[in-house]
Amino acid sequence: MLKYSLKRICLALVTLWVIITLTFLLMHSIPGNPFAQEGSMPKAVYDNLQSYYNLDKPLLTQYGLYLQSLLQLDFGPSLKSSSISVNDYIKNGFPISLHLGAQAMVIAITFGLIFGVIASLNRNKWPDYVAMVLAIIGISVPNFILATILINYLAVEWHLFPVATWKSWSHTVLPSIALAMMPMAYIARLMRSSMLEVLSQDYILTAKSKGLSRYSVIFKHAIRNAMLPIVTVLGILIANLVTGSFIIESIFGIPGMGEMFVKGIFNRDYPVILGSTIFYSAILIFLILIVDLAYTWIDPRIKVPGGRK
Amino acid sequence: MNKKPKLTKDMFLPVDNDFKEAEKIARPSLSYWADVWIRLRENRLAMIGLITIIVLIIMAIIGPYLNSYTFYEQDFTKKNLRPNAEHWFGTDSSGRDLFTRAWYGARISLFIGFMAAFIDFVIGVFYGGISGIRGGKTDNIMMRIAEVLYAIPFLLMVILIMIVLERGLWSIIIAMSITGWIQMARLVRGQVLQLKENEFVQAATAMGASTSWILRKHMIPNTMGPILVNITLSVPTAIFVEATLSFLGLGIPAPQASWGTMASDALGSILIGNFYQLMIPAALISLTMFAFNVFGDGLRDALDPKLRK
């Protein structure tokens, strides 16, 4: 098991390297220039900027320099903000995005599972319909619309919460809800269908016929097995939550990491694009790793290649 | 007591009928898909979903021709009109007819949704299925490749590709498909891995069934449920990603409309009390989601071999 895990981690690092290289190339192939500016920037000024950030060097040299600083965990400077480096961006922004994402994920998982289980146990009865209508609403309203509506009514009209910024806990409520709706609905639907699948399995029938209580059939057998597809998508849901939060962060003026990539790419701020892609990819790879390991834990029937024999 | 039945000769006459008659199936023989259709038809909610989808498609085709307006014609003397007899859905802030724009947008949004879901489905099932069934080294290599793509956060990748590609309908679909299929592939692989350990598959393998036979007769019918649920979610996801791209200014080029661009254009309208401009695209997206979800659920039940009567 340990050997398997180590092997997976090595592979993950190779993956990361491939991503760094791919992003580096892709990034330099996008049209546009970080220092382009409306107006008459004399060539001298432009050249000074290029050489200041080593952008006048050959691409391969830039790549080498970048990998070198990356090994020292230095993501480099931002081309657009001389006051904060990319490391600062991550250091300041990630805890905030994580806080927002975690809060949203807790809401999404809790309510998603509850709705999903309730719906599946009351199939084609009113609790099923109510839960699924909620899920459909959650899934069908894009989060930028939801955020605007939440602000307009809960904050501007009724003054229940502050409109925007990230100052106190009450500031975090609206963005967390706006962010949680989509994954919640997704989990609820997936859980419902997965539960229905499991409930029709023979081992559930066996458990029932052995006289196990409804409680233990549902909680010990059904839910545990029904969670398998949820775990599969959980990794990507969390990653989407953290990366997808840029719209929410930009609407609510939250100084997280989410909008870093989008701003970076529109400004052609190369170190920021690379830094955020690498950082997100590292998180995602890490999550996939966890999911894979969790898979073997939840479903003992899946054999680990090269693992226990 | 010891009265024995008298054996007569006529008791030993050969059966004049073909003995195969005994094996005759009383019910008319139905193919798998015919059976699915029968059961689907009995599910009223699923049929409502199906009819809604068909109506939406029909409206997307004929809707823009139902009145005399075009999706691009502006009339500033008639801007921001609420729904009325002349403009059934009202007009937007440039005085364009929202009824025409809504159905023109339906064309684009539905097309993007269907195409993206279709590409995801084809590549995902193919890739995930092979990877799962073959297992071992093939699985390992295929999953590593997928992992590299998968580990680049989806939305970041889509945005990056959208920037590199020229703006347009197909670049949106391509950008979404480049990494969109991976989730499907992973889901299929997960299901296949789980099924592979099931007794009926092991029995088939032991009896020397070919991979394609196992795939056709066991894997596809048994994985169809989760796959279909995933497809019904792929369509909205694609419509959503398109909306998000529109919000970032990477959507369909103006003055064309999609539900996403309509929604993001209308965001400002909520600030000045013209909520209907946002409600129209939002309601259409919701209706589409609802239809796909209930239809997907019905289809899932109908396809489930275990629920066969």
Place this chain on the structure above:
Amino acid sequence: MKKKLGSTLILILSTFFVLSGCFGGGTTKEPASNDSGKPSDETEETAPKVLRLNNSSEPGSLHPGTAQGTHDSWILEHAFEGLTKKTPEGEIIQGMAEEWETSEDGLTWTFHLRDGIHWSNGDPVTATDFEYAWKYALNPESASTYAYQLYYLEGGQEFNEGKAGEDGVGVTATDEKTLEVKLAQPTPYFLDLTSFYTYYPINQKVQEDNPEWYQEADTYVSNGAFKLTEWKHKESIKLAKNEHYYEQDKINLDEVHFVIIDDENTAWQMYQAGELDLVYPLPQDVQGQLMANNDPEFVAGPDLSVYYYNINNNVKPFNNPKVRKALSMAIERQTIVDHVAQGGQPPAYSVVPPGIPDVNGDYQENTGKLFEENLDEAKKLLEEGLAEEGMDQIPNFTLTYNTSEGHKAIAEAVQEMWRKNLGIEMTLENVEFQVKLDREKAGDYTISRAGWVGDYVDPMTFMDLWVTDGPYNDADWSNAEYDKLVQTAKTTMDQEVRMKAMHDAEKILMDEMPILPIYFYTKPFTVKPNVTGIYTPINRYPQFIYADIE
């Protein structure tokens, strides 16, 4: 070997995650630590007077020398002060300098600093600080974006291009209080430039002790009415009254709080909910509604800027002035201004915006309309122009604009007007700002949206744009007579000759129509009624230096 590499990488990765864990633990927010706010020292019994604003983006650099533009300028303009400053009426008055004189040829300027001027850390502001700051910005190693604003100095451009040393730069502190400036050529608007942020001083001692002084609030030292007290990157910025400022008794505000909000809708909603006192910029729809309702909180401040479309003069049939004029005449500017831009902008029938003084009166008013919108004339011109180019209709072409809801709405309207009025079919395309600029420079466009904000209050900042091979002449238009007139205006100090030359040049420009002016920008913002004393100099953000809260 492979194993070793693997384990090293594992170590790196694990360190990485441990670190990210540290970030998570270390920076956790304590709720409610902000809104309570530290009470300011100066306040007696009354609550501190705090003005709450939004800056739409994290400032790129709050160093006068390396500032990157609009997101930085609002804060810099209040934290620093140059040799001169502007009154609410737009008049240039003494700032750090008390008086100045010019040599007869207009090439040498001598500034005498006023007494009792101090940095926010108590150091006196000296003439050396100015000399040091200007040379710092021009130094190629500083990689300053706005260094070219100092090219007016003798030897400035050469130093920035690395062709000459800093000793040749025409700025010297002859003593603590006297600054002598030598210009490369006579510049009638030089005084206006000295109020621009690239001309602000920096504290030499602070800069030399800690080159990163401008990156955090703790080490920030400035010489203006306000000082930086808190800077939460990408989140908020706080300014407080600078007790070392020489006119501090005229400053009524105790603190100014900026939040960094990118989304215009959100900023407006914060204003509605009472979380902001002044909001700029506003969403277009909201502007329209506020204008229509004559909302007393709405102000459409003047701006020194023109919105126009570039035409690539090398693309057939747009090389023909008749075709360009036809396009221009078929745009209904008043409709665009009233229904799309919705900020009370004056429609543009010339390129130099209002608000620049002429010899007598306003320059733009004296110019008047240099052409008329006329559909019949437009159709006629288009037909003639196309015939001259041997075409019977305009081939489908593309209008490129940088991604923004506002530019999109205007482009859609223009597309419709050309379709309806001239029967022209064309396509719209939106690209990011950086891409648009690149393509304009490369001539890879047909029509593109553009805008120009004047660097200083003089028509030259606009007229200079379209000289042959000018760096921002993206239309690639060339006219010898125009060049000659601009050159005349550049080399004389005689205002009457200058202004006449520029008026004549502008007529030629609008006759040939290499660009299509659409409207002159305004600066629409809203401010709460209890805030007084906000004013908007023509090429600046709303100024709050003398603002008060009742």
